[in-house]
Amino acid sequence: MITMVKRNGWKSGQLVVMHRAAGGGNQMQRETIMKQLEKQARYAQRSLSRDLLYQTYGQACMARQLEAITKDEFMQINHMTVYFMNTHARELEEGR
Numbered sequence: 001m002i003t004m005v006k007r008n009g010w011k012s013g014q015l016v017v018m019h020r021a022a023g024g025g026n027q028m029q030r031e032t033i034m035k036q037l038e039k040q041a042r043y044a045q046r047s048l049s050r051d052l053l054y055q056t057y058g059q060a061c062m063a064r065q066l067e068a069i070t071k072d073e074f075m076q077i078n079h080m081t082v083y084f085m086n087t088h089a090r091e092l093e094e095g096r
Contacts, residue, residue: 033063034073041080050085050092057081 037060044052060077063069069077085092 029068033068034076037063037069037073037077038080041077041084045080045084045088048088048092048094053081053085053092 037056040056040059041053044056056077060069060074060081064071064074
């Protein structure tokens with residue numbers, strides 16, 4: 001089993017990623033990671049923070065590469081981050 005660093009706080013940018021090298025982890029771990037990514041993406045949206053949105057997207061990329069989340073789950077986080085940045089550019093600029 002591969003275990004990465006545990007999150008100390010939303011601003012730390014660290015993500016709890018547990019992944020089984022053989023099989024990609026169980027459903028409970030996938031749900032926990034996905035819930036955490038969704039929560040962080042919603043917080044970044046409310047904060048109008050481009051940095052937090054990029055950070056969350058990067059964590060989703062890492063989780064996808066480790067097969068800790070599915071392609072559909074990754075696309076959901078992509079929509080919550082990259083799409084949000086593209087459709088709310090003015091608000092993000094004002095939020096700086």
